[in-house]
Amino acid sequence: MLMSSVYEQLIENSSKGKKAFAVLLDPDKLDDRSLKSIVMLAMECRVDYFFVGGSLLSKYNISEIVQTIKQYTSIPVVLFPGSHLQVEPNADAILFLSLISGRNADFLIGQHVVAAPIVKQSKLEVLSTGYMLIDCGEQTTASYISNTTPLPYDKPSIAAATALAGEMLGLKVMYLDGGSGAAKPVSAETIAAVKKAVHCPVIVGGGVNTEEKAFAALEAGADVIVVGTAIEKDPNLLVAISNKVAGYSKSINA
Numbered sequence: 001m002l003m004s005s006v007y008e009q010l011i012e013n014s015s016k017g018k019k020a021f022a023v024l025l026d027p028d029k030l031d032d033r034s035l036k037s038i039v040m041l042a043m044e045c046r047v048d049y050f051f052v053g054g055s056l057l058s059k060y061n062i063s064e065i066v067q068t069i070k071q072y073t074s075i076p077v078v079l080f081p082g083s084h085l086q087v088e089p090n091a092d093a094i095l096f097l098s099l100i101s102g103r104n105a106d107f108l109i110g111q112h113v114v115a116a117p118i119v120k121q122s123k124l125e126v127l128s129t130g131y132m133l134i135d136c137g138e139q140t141t142a143s144y145i146s147n148t149t150p151l152p153y154d155k156p157s158i159a160a161a162t163a164l165a166g167e168m169l170g171l172k173v174m175y176l177d178g179g180s181g182a183a184k185p186v187s188a189e190t191i192a193a194v195k196k197a198v199h200c201p202v203i204v205g206g207g208v209n210t211e212e213k214a215f216a217a218l219e220a221g222a223d224v225i226v227v228g229t230a231i232e233k234d235p236n237l238l239v240a241i242s243n244k245v246a247g248y249s250k251s252i253n254a
């Protein structure tokens with residue numbers, strides 16, 4: 001059977017209202033044992049994607065992480081790069097993020113110029129992504145490292161206009177991120193406003209640390225939920241949240 005691309009799958013799922021769950025793996029926070037146990041759990045729970053990356057990595061081990069995941073599973077590995085240094089050709093796809101919530105040229109286009117020729121040489125599927133950081137209570141690593149001000153928490157119309165501009169510029173996926181370990185997730189109002197403004201699949205992450213918060217983001221219109229920090233703290237949450245996401249899709253397609 002011909003496997004569809006990650007983007008085709010996102011579009012198909014989004015059009016049917018089928019939700020997806022991505023587990024964020026931070027290469028700095030994983031040893032071989034914890035990685036293997038998360039991969040096993042993710043296979044049992046039929047997790048849709050692994051996202052791999054970080055704002056700032058101190059170990060140069062993305063290649064090993066991707067290799068280990070690939071050894072055990074065919075769950076697609078999607079790079080979520082904090083910089084051009086995180087392009088790993090053996091992953092399946094790359095979120096080619098342009099940080100459209102910020103006004104730092106390096107994260108809007110600069111990193112991309114450096115990465116593009118390397119990405120072109122690889123077989124990575126490029127997912128051109130409008131990446132929006134939303135202020136969810138405290139400064140996050142991604143906003144500090146990118147030297148950008150996140151969008152205000154309670155201004156859905158600014159998020160919607162930003163996403164719309166991104167879509168008009170040709171971006172194919174939107175990612176609303178409260179930032180890793182955010183005190184609270186992106187608001188339902190912001191998710192709903194962005195979902196209404198654009199046709200793109202909408203990925204939501206940052207501070208989703210309970211099934212209830214995952215459910216609220218899905219209800220608001222998120223197509224993909226990303227969870228990292230909460231699973232690092234308690235791997236059993238992977239089971240609870242993936243069941244919630246799968247259950248949501250079943251209930252609306254029943």
Ligand SMILES: CC(C)=CCC/C(C)=C/CC/C(C)=C/CC/C(C)=C/COP(=O)(O)OP(=O)(O)O
Pocket residue numbers: 026052053054055056080081082083084085087095096097098099106107108111112115131140141142145146179180181229
């Ligand atoms: C297109 C290429 C090659 C690179 C894009 C570079 C851009 C624009 C990055 C956007 C800004 C940025 C720093 C994003 C990082 C997103 C990410 C992987 C977050 C994961 O969480 P961390 O911010 O590492 O959280 P911790 O503080 O928990 O480690």
Ligand SMILES: O=P(O)(O)OC[C@@H](O)CO
Pocket residue numbers: 024177178179180181182204205206207208226227228229230
């Ligand atoms: O680590 P958490 O808070 O789950 O955030 C996931 C991701 O969206 C961060 O960029």
Ligand SMILES: [Mg+2]
Pocket residue numbers: 026028053054055056141180
């Ligand atoms: Mg990190």
